[in-house]
Amino acid sequence: MVSERNPCSNHVCVIGAGPSGLVAARELRKEGHTPIVLEQNYDIGGQWLYEPRVENEHPLGKNDTLKVHSSMYASLRLTSPREIMGFSDFPFLIKKGRDMRRFPGHKELLLYLRDFVEWFKLRDMIRFNTKVEYVGMLDFVKFGKEKWIVRSKDMRDEKSIEEVFDAVIVATGHYSQPRLPNIKGMDSWRRKQMHSHIYRIPDPFRNEVVVVVGNSLSGTDISMELVGVAKEIHLSAKSLEITEGLSKVLSKHKKHLLLHPQVESLREDGRVLFVDGSWVMADSIIYCTGYVPYNLMHLYSYSFPFLDTKGMVVIDDDRVGPLFEHTFPPSLAPSLSFVGIPRKIIGFPFFESQAKWIAQVLSGKRTLPSWEDMMESIKVFYKSRDIEGIPKHNTHDICSFEYCEKYGDYCDFPHLEEWRKELCLAALKNSFANLETYRDSWNDDELVQEAHHSPHFTQLGPEAFDM
Numbered sequence: 207m208v209s210e211r212n213p214c215s216n217h218v219c220v221i222g223a224g225p226s227g228l229v230a231a232r233e234l235r236k237e238g239h240t241p242i243v244l245e246q247n248y249d250i251g252g253q254w255l256y257e258p259r260v261e262n263e264h265p266l267g268k269n270d271t272l273k274v275h276s277s278m279y280a281s282l283r284l285t286s287p288r289e290i291m292g293f294s295d296f297p298f299l300i301k302k303g304r305d306m307r308r309f310p311g312h313k314e315l316l317l318y319l320r321d322f323v324e325w326f327k328l329r330d331m332i333r334f335n336t337k338v339e340y341v342g343m344l345d346f347v348k349f350g351k352e353k354w355i356v357r358s359k360d361m362r363d364e365k366s367i368e369e370v371f372d373a374v375i376v377a378t379g380h381y382s383q384p385r386l387p388n389i390k391g392m393d394s395w396r397r398k399q400m401h402s403h404i405y406r407i408p409d410p411f412r413n414e415v416v417v418v419v420g421n422s423l424s425g426t427d428i429s430m431e432l433v434g435v436a437k438e439i440h441l442s443a444k445s446l447e448i449t450e451g452l453s454k455v456l457s458k459h460k461k462h463l464l465l466h467p468q469v470e471s472l473r474e475d476g477r478v479l480f481v482d483g484s485w486v487m488a489d490s491i492i493y494c495t496g497y498v499p500y501n502l503m504h505l506y507s508y509s510f511p512f513l514d515t516k517g518m519v520v521i522d523d524d525r526v527g528p529l530f531e532h533t534f535p536p537s538l539a540p541s542l543s544f545v546g547i548p549r550k551i552i553g554f555p556f557f558e559s560q561a562k563w564i565a566q567v568l569s570g571k572r573t574l575p576s577w578e579d580m581m582e583s584i585k586v587f588y589k590s591r592d593i594e595g596i597p598k599h600n601t602h603d604i605c606s607f608e609y610c611e612k613y614g615d616y617c618d619f620p621h622l623e624e625w626r627k628e629l630c631l632a633a634l635k636n637s638f639a640n641l642e643t644y645r646d647s648w649n650d651d652e653l654v655q656e657a658h659h660s661p662h663f664t665q666l667g668p669e670a671f672d673m
């Protein structure tokens with residue numbers, strides 16, 4: 207019997223089995239497509255697949271290609287409460303015998319993703335240890351429609367193969383490649399310096415004088431973890447206007463943890479000079495300066511070294527473009543799309559709405575605006591950001607629940623629940639005021655109860671707890 211292929215079904219290559227790639231695979235299959243996920247690592251999880259072995263990575267990430275994807279350190283706990291993290295139809299449940307905290311460690315999120323894979327039976331779609339090396343368009347004239355050639359390498363035997371797909375979804379993440387500051391003397395500083403990408407545990411810094419550059423999430427987390435291990439920690443911040451939470455931490459640990467302005471230069475004798483003229487003799491420097499991908503070979507930020515679009519998608523000062531709604535490049539839509547580019551959003555439900563929209567556009571259930579309209583919309587968006595004074599490198603920083611909801615309307619994705627938004631804001635507020643304790647003490651229990659009794663948390667029934 208000859209089985210006829212559903213004409214609306216596409217053979218789709220999803221690159222990456224992190225949260226974005228997994229939910230993309232799930233949505234594609236739900237919509238009748240045949241996805242294959244290519245993942246360079248040995249398991250699912252993306253950033254959440256903790257990698258303790260970092261010895262082969264350049265301490266400042268100066269390899270041509272990174273050897274380690276995950277930037278998670280051993281003690282890392284979620285910055286957002288678990289209730290808000292789950293995909294819309296798969297709550298992040300508290301499970302007996304596991305890490306039951308509201309802000310659990312990174313392993314619990316990996317276990318959540320494994321539960322997700324098991325619940326939706328996704329594992330057979332994923333090809334592990336498979337690194338995508340090249341993605342390019344095939345001859346349009348020959349096939350009558352866009353087709354993509356994907357070359358991937360099996361990391362175990364180094365053998366490469368080429369396959370043809372109807373569509374490609376790029377879900378490769380963007381928190382791996384260290385972004386480094388440009389500090390005079392950095393190249394000739396002989397003592398220990400590393401980016402937080404390869405920081406794992408505090409022990410190697412025992413009794414040392416450590417300069418931590420950057421006071422955002424990793425910078426403050428790592429500084430607090432070093433208190434009691436390192437002799438002194440000198441936290442260098444871009445601005446001395448710090449949150450109430452950080453100032454409480456500084457006064458509590460004032461003998462060991464000190465705040466400084468930006469680093470001005472490094473001296474060969476080990477001195478670290480700050481812009482206010484003060485200095486310390488340091489044993490180590492840890493750069494907690496962010497994870498915007500920075501490809502040393504190409505000198506641009508978000509980077510997709512495998513992707514050949516003949517200039518139809520370019521990366522300029524951290525702006526991937528042109529992308530309609532951060533997802534579809536108008537000239538290659540819908541056969542090429544991206545999931546997971548936006549930042550400063552509640553990640554998982556947003557990635558899910560992107561995946562759903564892409565899957566529905568590919569099946570023909572939804573249509574995209576014309577090329578002209580998509581380009582015009584992108585132009586208007588860029589202009590509005592310019593007027594607001596938002597720099598180009600923050601193009602993909604969303605910071606807006608309204609945007610996420612408007613985005614979801616493209617595919618009737620449910621709007622964020624009120625409790626989800628409120629819990630997100632409450633956690634942020636608490637972290638600003640109580641940096642050291644916000645993961646263990648809060649005053650939004652009523653909202654948590656509301657979340658637990660909402661359909662989001664009860665939809666799977668009791669069997670989900672027993673998985």
Ligand SMILES: Cc1cc2nc3c(=O)[nH]c(=O)nc-3n(C[C@H](O)[C@H](O)[C@H](O)COP(=O)(O)OP(=O)(O)OC[C@H]3O[C@@H](n4cnc5c(N)ncnc54)[C@H](O)[C@@H]3O)c2cc1C
Nearest residue numbers: 222224225226245246252253284285337338378379381546
């Ligand atoms: C230190 C740290 C703390 C964080 N804390 C939080 C938090 O508390 N809450 C939160 O919501 N988010 C947090 N994040 C953000 C986190 O990255 C996202 O939650 C999420 O992992 C993004 O998912 P993704 O699938 O888009 O990317 P990733 O998780 O990065 O997954 C991308 C996948 O693509 C694979 N890949 C890359 N290139 C290739 C290739 N060429 N071929 C094949 N496979 C490839 C990678 O191996 C990886 O598995 C944190 C990130 C970091 C670094």
